[in-house]
Amino acid sequence: QSALTQPASVSGSPGQSITISCTGTSSDIGNYNFVSWYQQNPGKAPKLMIYEVNKRPSGVSYRFSGSKSGNTASLTISGLQAEDEADYYCCSYAGDLGWLFGGGTKLTVL
């Protein structure tokens, strides 16, 4: 069960937009529309930001959006704010394999 592939780090200035990619295979991301994204601050439990590829839970800012093309999912954060600095993880349902997470991406707001 290989983890999904994310860039180790991304950065952006306040007000800019950034995109974090998440690459899987035809057995996970490519086969199911069950991609989710999580934000984790140091010492805290993860927080769900996106589910079912592009849906936002109640209370999550409209600045967070998700998409998918083939075996790759993406999380875009627009209007970057200092409070967005955190680790971000993608996750995909993978059928008999359960769920796979990405290795995580550290977002730095410059």
Next chain:
Amino acid sequence: ELQLVESGGGLVQPGGSLRLSCAASGFTFSGYSMTWVRQAPGKGLEWVSYISSSGSSMYYTDSVKGRFTISRDNAKKFLYLQMNSLRDEDTAVFYCVRETLYSFASWGQGTLVTVSS
């Protein structure tokens, strides 16, 4: 208010056993599938195990199959993870998580399991 509170973590020697518990409140526990997700120190998240709302279906990540057993008591509103034959690489914070629409919307605060001699 929804709450998931894990307990049972601690220091255990390689080859030892530990049982984690998760007390659920603030929602209809018997109506939701539950999972355990772990995070090794300084590392990423890893899904460990899943149990259906009734407890009739259980799934595990390959690295814990045959060693870990997930279970639940819907009457008491508790989720459990029995961990046997523990290895150094099982050292992690273990989170109790409610599964909804194939995602993980509600997380406990986590309990640390340290496997070391």
